[in-house]
Amino acid sequence: KVSLVHGAHRTGRRTDAAMARWRAYGLGQFIHWGLYSIPGGEWDGKTYNGAAEWIRSWDGITKSAYDSLIYHFNPVKFDATAWAAAAQQMGAKYVTITTKHHDGFCLWPSKYTSYTVASSPYKKDLIKPLVDAYNKAGIDVILYFSIMDWSNPDWRYDIKTKDDSIAFERFKKFTRNQLLELLERYPTTKGLWFDGTWDNAWVKQAAFADELETEMRKMRPGLIIGSRFRADENGKRHFDTNGQLMGDYEQGWERKIPNTITEVHGNDWDCVMTVPENQWGYNAAWKGHIKTTDELLEMLAKCVSLDGNFVLNFGPKGDGSIRKEELSLAREIGDWMAVNQEAIYGCEYAGLEPQNWGYFTKKTGTDKIYMLVFNVPVSGALRVKLPVQTSISKAYRLGQPAQTFVPEEIQASESFIHLKTTSEKHPFVIVLETAKKTENPKVKYEKAK
Numbered sequence: 001k002v003s004l005v006h007g008a009h010r011t012g013r014r015t016d017a018a019m020a021r022w023r024a025y026g027l028g029q030f031i032h033w034g035l036y037s038i039p040g041g042e043w044d045g046k047t048y049n050g051a052a053e054w055i056r057s058w059d060g061i062t063k064s065a066y067d068s069l070i071y072h073f074n075p076v077k078f079d080a081t082a083w084a085a086a087a088q089q090m091g092a093k094y095v096t097i098t099t100k101h102h103d104g105f106c107l108w109p110s111k112y113t114s115y116t117v118a119s120s121p122y123k124k125d126l127i128k129p130l131v132d133a134y135n136k137a138g139i140d141v142i143l144y145f146s147i148m149d150w151s152n153p154d155w156r157y158d159i160k161t162k163d164d165s166i167a168f169e170r171f172k173k174f175t176r177n178q179l180l181e182l183l184e185r186y187p188t189t190k191g192l193w194f195d196g197t198w199d200n201a202w203v204k205q206a207a208f209a210d211e212l213e214t215e216m217r218k219m220r221p222g223l224i225i226g227s228r229f230r231a232d233e234n235g236k237r238h239f240d241t242n243g244q245l246m247g248d249y250e251q252g253w254e255r256k257i258p259n260t261i262t263e264v265h266g267n268d269w270d271c272v273m274t275v276p277e278n279q280w281g282y283n284a285a286w287k288g289h290i291k292t293t294d295e296l297l298e299m300l301a302k303c304v305s306l307d308g309n310f311v312l313n314f315g316p317k318g319d320g321s322i323r324k325e326e327l328s329l330a331r332e333i334g335d336w337m338a339v340n341q342e343a344i345y346g347c348e349y350a351g352l353e354p355q356n357w358g359y360f361t362k363k364t365g366t367d368k369i370y371m372l373v374f375n376v377p378v379s380g381a382l383r384v385k386l387p388v389q390t391s392i393s394k395a396y397r398l399g400q401p402a403q404t405f406v407p408e409e410i411q412a413s414e415s416f417i418h419l420k421t422t423s424e425k426h427p428f429v430i431v432l433e434t435a436k437k438t439e440n441p442k443v444k445y446e447k448a449k
């Protein structure tokens, strides 16, 4: 262990109520929306092959042409209530919304730059109606904020000269001003999801970022900040020089999911996932493999089974409408959640040996186990290995309690649940009510004689 001033300030999970609420979410929605949503990955009839929200960095578009998109941003179809209703029906318990992506365009009328929605034909603040509508729908809001800001002349990828450091000092002040402004304007938001923090200039700001994180946490008790915000004084990100997690949860799982509980290191984490292979902002082409509802449900189940949250991304169009493919995915996920949400919300790693048929979750604070079945074996026999001295007192289909199962014990603490049919076409859940086999004191006494 090396001594660090700006490393992790906490080891182990946060134990407060605000973090317990975050831990219980299970399913979240990500929203990437901004000027990049207007071109949607296309420009002058050419298709940009990268992620649509990165089109400004493409040599097929001039920076000034991209920046002039601000004069065309007028999302007349934007309806925060409709967005929140779709998220609520999907079963999202939190939403992470881009306030400012790498291009620097602010969806709120920031006092510290003119490159905001206030300078667009739309003029009005977009973040407040979203926060209010989602909160009204019972959904918590986390604000995405990119430190990297291509619109700000003081931003630097690295600090090489005296001029660079003078400019970057201005940029650090600007960044702090915007973050405090967001916390002041949107007091009900629960956290900040930082991005654009890998460049050398920011990685060198361990002390500044550490002080800023402390200041923001003081300003908003309970505030949730992940491992992407700051580096330690050796430039280590996500995990400090001693391997300790920076921030409150691990944010490294971008379009990927851990396979075993050991990869999670006992931390809280969330996985942020795109529907296409790698498109966060609206991409008209919608090309490559588009994940199906069952694939996305399996990712959700896998995340919760390994103590994480699953955050599914939506990329609204420049006009403020949400594309029909995303709305139908949300609808189908919501239909499944309406029946099976008990196996997701407030659930955690069950501590059981994983089986090929799917994933186990456990209701936090109880002995209730859920079997989320995605891959029905041709035998129809689902193997369950429980901890020793644990038995199954009841087994039934979630949503159809009359459909019960009598486990076949094949050896100590190992049973088969025999399905009635192997022709299920969609994922389903079996609930196992388990109990510790308590020693009967009378029996013990008799033995002793």
Ligand SMILES: COc1ccc([C@H]2[C@H](O)[C@H](O)[C@H](C)N2C)cc1
Binding pocket: 032, 051, 053, 054, 195, 196, 254, 272, 280
């Ligand atoms: C350098 O590779 C990157 C950098 C940033 C990203 C951004 C995406 O634009 C999106 O905002 C995602 C959450 N973030 C990691 C993706 C790939």
